[in-house]
Amino acid sequence: MQELTLFLKLVYLLLSVPLILYALGTLYLLFLFLRHRQERPVAPEVAENQLPPVTVQLPLFNERYVAARLIDAVAALDYPRDRLHIQVLDDSTDDTPDLLKTQIEQLRSRGLRIDLIHRTDRTGYKAGALENGMLQTDGEFIAIFDADFVPTPDFLRKTVPYFYADPRIGVVQTRWGHLNPDDNLLTRSEALMIDGHFAVEQFARSAGDLIFTFNGTGGLWRRATIEDAGGWQHDTLTEDSDLSFRAQMRGWKFLFVPDVMVPGEVPPQMVAFKQQQARWAKGTTQVLRKHWLSLLRSRLSLRKRIMGVLQLLPYPSQPLALGLLILMPLLILTQSLKDLPLGPLGLLSAAVPILYILSQQSLYDNWLKRSMVFPLLMVFSSGLTVNNSRAALSAFISGRPEEFKRTPKYNLGGGRPATRVKQAGQYAQLVDRNTVWELLFGCYALGGALLAYNRAPGLVAYFLLYVLGFFSVAGWSIADRWQVSGASA
Secondary structure, eight states, X not given: OHHHHHHHHHHHHHHHHHHHHHHHHHHHHHHHHHHHTTOOOOOOOOOGGGOOOEEEEEEESSOTTTHHHHHHHHHTOOSOGGGEEEEEEEOOSSSHHHHHHHHHHHHHHTTOOEEEEEOSSOTTHHHHHHHHHHTTOOOSEEEEOOTTBOOOTTXXXXXXXXXXXXXXXXXXXXXXXXXXXXXXXXXXXXXXXXXXXXXXXXXXXXXXXXXXXXXSSSEEEEHHHHHHTTOOOSSSSOHHHHHHHHHHHTTOEEEEEEEEEEEXXXXXXXXXXXXXXXXXXXXXXXXXXXXXXXXXXXXXXXXHHHHHHHHTOTTTTHHHHHHHHHHHHHHHHTTOOTTSOHHHHHHHTTHHHHHHHHHHHHHOTTHHHHHTTHHHHHHHHHHTHHHHHHXXXXXXXXXXXXXXXXXXXXXXXXOOHHHHHHHHHHHOOOOOSOHHHHHHHHHHHHHHHHHHHHHOGGGHHHHHHHHHHHHHHHHHHHHHHHHHHHHHO
């Protein structure tokens, strides 16, 4: 019995130490945010005749509902027409290219340089499309917008001048906003999650001179940076993070501009959100596996190297959190909790709600009301632990490239939920293989809550958070499938 107790304690420490380190990194980001929160990057003035050639790349795949909206927004960009090149990089297998041809021809007739580049093999997925597009343009700077984003006309005017502040600036990243935050409880939670990432985390990393990643859309690259860092590569699902780390290890600087916002659509369905999160979890873990050693060996400062590794831990740490959940009832049954440091992990986790509250306070006047969504975000995040853990573990186990699975997008424009279901039933790939596991872990967490009620009451809330999370995520996923199946019938 003593040997089992010692073994369980050792496993607890192995699982919790990386989580504690990540929590300490979050505390450091909060410190940087509070220290620099009043600071803003300043762009130099650039005369009209000095504005450089810019290529705007729009990577698409089966985006029939949102592609035209994006192209209209990009065509309205206020930038000299002789220095603007738009590339519609469409790898679609549906009728999206046919739907866009007339729109693109009309824009060309108005003097806009816009090309529809359609690939039929999807080699490299999004990274391959961006790479192929660069071979067919001469832009000095490359702006990228995913299909569900809508830039404002002044986007380039507000962002391009920042590159003139320092020739080593390789990326200018702007803040994501939201087109449909009030769709349902899930979209409200997603909006809060995105706000926390950009308004606090990305801001703190940029202001504190740390490594941070290009977010895949709503930003610009210096072409020379892409080429110097080795170009777009296809061996991870998060090609933006991969290239970001390679570029910054080469000495390029990244700049986050919080006052420029590009709104985007957040997934209104649980299965679509899980699909997006699984892709990010797998891709981030692939980047960690690919770069952690070269990052630690790089010439960057020790502070940058440590925080760079910690930046890649949110998704890879999900299996550790799931392991702790599995371990806790065993620790209770063997009475192994007495000498374990449970307090530090609990105290450090307080950094998470503070981060989200600060993000709302910095962005909105009604920040207190908006912060009330945080408990829902915690419930959904807990329920996604199985989904994200399976994705992260598959990336650790297998180094093979994975299929890039798109997140369904709808452009409802205030439409009714029935419209969304009809669209999803037509072609959204809402495939979810984790629901059964979520239900099983929900039952396990419920058993843990009953056990804790009798033997360790302080842990009841811990287990109940997972009970609510797993059952709500699984239940919402089942409802999504029923709706889609009904619409497809």
